Amino acid sequence: MIDKNSPIPVYYQVKEEIKEKISKGIWKVNECIASERELVEQYEVSRMTVRQALGELVQEGILVREKGKGTFVCEPKVKQKDVMSFTDIIKKSGGELETEVLEFDLIDTPEELIDVLKSKKVYRINRMRKVNNECIANEIVHIPEKTCKNLSKEKLKGSLFKIIEENGYVIDHSESEITALIMDDYYKKIFNLSEVAPLIRTYGKTLDDKKNILFIEESIYRSDKYILEVNISRREGILK
Structure with a gap:
């Protein structure tokens, strides 16, 4: 799933994987996605890589973080x-x-x-x-x-x-x-x-x-x- 030898940055590959899961309905609007720890284990990448991918998705309005609860899928704009x-x-x-x-x-x-x-x-x-x-x-x-x-x-x-x-x-x-x-x-x-x-x-x-x-x-x-x-x-x- 994640090709660490690819010229495409690893964080970007993780980001696109998350977006694809959202588009396929694996994670639906207002649902909590996997935790940072689970994403680190699933994609075998560093926590910093996962945080960068999630941070960009939050900035783009695809995800939203709720303190103490997790990261949720936003309603499309x-x-x-x-x-x-x-x-x-x-x-x-x-x-x-x-x-x-x-x-x-x-x-x-x-x-x-x-x-x-x-x-x-x-x-x-x-x-x-x-x-x-x-x-x-x-x-x-x-x-x-x-x-x-x-x-x-x-x-x-x-x-x-x-x-x-x-x-x-x-x-x-x-x-x-x-x-x-x-x-x-x-x-x-x-x-x-x-x-x-x-x-x-x-x-x-x-x-x-x-x-x-x-x-x-x-x-x-x-x-x-x-x-x-x-x-x-x-x-x-x-x-x-």
């Missing part, structure tokens, strides 16, 4: 690191997605968005996104009427990205700001929770390949269920 629709993210992760459209109205463009969206009329869309019957995200979108022709409430139960692309646009990238948010009674209600959960808020714009702004979106995510990866690169000539 929704993970986003590319420009993808929420629908595609959940499909890729194997989750079951349900979308509830709370609001769908054609309104006069809010004054602060007129210069940004360059449209007199916009659709205001408010959607709850549920994954495996749990409310994970609340999205509020303002999108110009011209961007999505023949838009309907029923269509919005699917992918907004797909609707936009069907209207001839190429989604290129998004520009967002990310902040932490304290859960209040309003968010407890819409997320259907009795206890406080951590939230993150993103607010930004999504652009096409011609740098036109397609829509503005404010999204609130449960950060105990959702991970947003941000990759920041240093481009030559920008930072000195």
Whole structure:
């Protein structure tokens, strides 16, 4: 199982073995995995090697340590690191997605968005996104009427990205700001929770390949269920 002559570090092999057992259901969500001592004996490696493997799995949100109890398998989180629709993210992760459209109205463009969206009329869309019957995200979108022709409430139960692309646009990238948010009674209600959960808020714009702004979106995510990866690169000539 563990090849100590391999160029792949031993701790990494142990880490992948543990991940494979979790994926196969040998250790299920919320179950305690084998102890450090048992893993040392099973894989015939040092305790330090096991601790490094477990430490990385904890950092990645796959495992969690509980003092005096052991190491447990975490519930999988929704993970986003590319420009993808929420629908595609959940499909890729194997989750079951349900979308509830709370609001769908054609309104006069809010004054602060007129210069940004360059449209007199916009659709205001408010959607709850549920994954495996749990409310994970609340999205509020303002999108110009011209961007999505023949838009309907029923269509919005699917992918907004797909609707936009069907209207001839190429989604290129998004520009967002990310902040932490304290859960209040309003968010407890819409997320259907009795206890406080951590939230993150993103607010930004999504652009096409011609740098036109397609829509503005404010999204609130449960950060105990959702991970947003941000990759920041240093481009030559920008930072000195």
